[in-house]
Amino acid sequence: MYWLGRYIARVEATLYEINKAYDLIIDVDKDAGVKLYKKFEIDLEYTNAIDFLDKSIRGDHSANLSTILQNARENAIISREYIDELAFGEIIALNEMAQRTSKSDLRVDYQDIDYALSLISEIWGAQTKRGHRKAGDYFLRLGKLVEEVDFRLRFNRKQAMTELILEEINATFKLLNPEINIKASDNDDIMGDIYRQMDKLIVVD
Numbered sequence: 001m002y003w004l005g006r007y008i009a010r011v012e013a014t015l016y017e018i019n020k021a022y023d024l025i026i027d028v029d030k031d032a033g034v035k036l037y038k039k040f041e042i043d044l045e046y047t048n049a050i051d052f053l054d055k056s057i058r059g060d061h062s063a064n065l066s067t068i069l070q071n072a073r074e075n076a077i078i079s080r081e082y083i084d085e086l087a088f089g090e091i092i093a094l095n096e097m098a099q100r101t102s103k104s105d106l107r108v109d110y111q112d113i114d115y116a117l118s119l120i121s122e123i124w125g126a127q128t129k130r131g132h133r134k135a136g137d138y139f140l141r142l143g144k145l146v147e148e149v150d151f152r153l154r155f156n157r158k159q160a161m162t163e164l165i166l167e168e169i170n171a172t173f174k175l176l177n178p179e180i181n182i183k184a185s186d187n188d189d190i191m192g193d194i195y196r197q198m199d200k201l202i203v204v205d
Contacts, residue, residue, distance in 0.1 A: 001079045002202065003138045005143020007072035008091070011065055012120045015113050015150045018056050022110070025049040037063070050107055057113075058102045066102035066187065069095045082136030087126035094119045103161045138172050139202075145169045146194055169194065178203055 017036055022112045028048045033052040037044035038116035044060045046052040059066050072096040085093075094116060101108060108128055127140060145165055166182055173180040180197045182190070 001075075001082055001139035002143040002146075002198070004072055004075040004079060005084075005090075005145075006147045007068050007075065007143075008120060008123060009144040009147035010151075011068055012071070012117065013030065013092075013147065014063060015117055015120075017155075018053065021056075022049055022053060025052055037061075053110065053113075054092040057108050058147060062126045064102075064120060067099040069098040082134060082140075084126045084129075087123045090119045090123045090126065094123070135176065138176055142169065142172050143197075145172070146198075149194070150191060166190070173197060173201065 019031040021036045029035075033044055033046060033056060037056070040061075040063045042063055042135070044052075044059065044061065046055045056063075072091060076083060076091045079098055080088060097112065097116065097119075101112060124144070127137065145168055149162060149165050149169070152165070170182050171199075173182070180200055182193050182197055
């Protein structure tokens with residue numbers, strides 16, 4: 001459930017960044033996509049905005065969205081009993097759309113991004129509306145929050161909001177294990193500290 005949350009949040013955040021870069025490539029900066037993928041440690045080459053969409057979403061690189069969503073689908077199937085029925089269906093639909101897109105001879109359609117983002121919004125909404133919280137719900141939320149922190153650090157987003165998300169992560173940790181707490185204050189070690197605390201939470205010696 002933790003990795004399911006991370007994968008879905010990763011796709012969502014990446015799609016938002018692709019949207020922004022696409023608009024910049026058209027109107028302002030042709031290299032906006034290159035700069036974006038440098039933050040993912042990927043050298044992305046494209047000829048224009050449409051080609052950028054194509055290469056960013058289904059290119060041969062580690063941020064390929066169809067691969068990430070395939071991983072999300074596998075995690076959803078393994079965790080099926082902990083996932084809301086509607087959310088599970090949307091995850092499957094999201095992956096199917098990504099796999100169709102990856103195999104199609106047609107260029108990626110800009111509207112596909114909006115459709116994918118709407119499915120992701122429904123996934124979060126369906127899971128949040130569940131009445132009785134179970135441990136799996138907290139692990140899903142942890143995955144989402146940890147991925148948000150990772151993106152915020154990569155993109156040098158405002159520290160104040162990052163600290164608020166870290167407080168949410170700590171609060172969720174404490175619900176699952178009161179002895180776990182993120183202590184790092186240096187940006188360079190925040191993710192390392194999160195991973196160490198996750199190991200304490202989920203790794204059994």
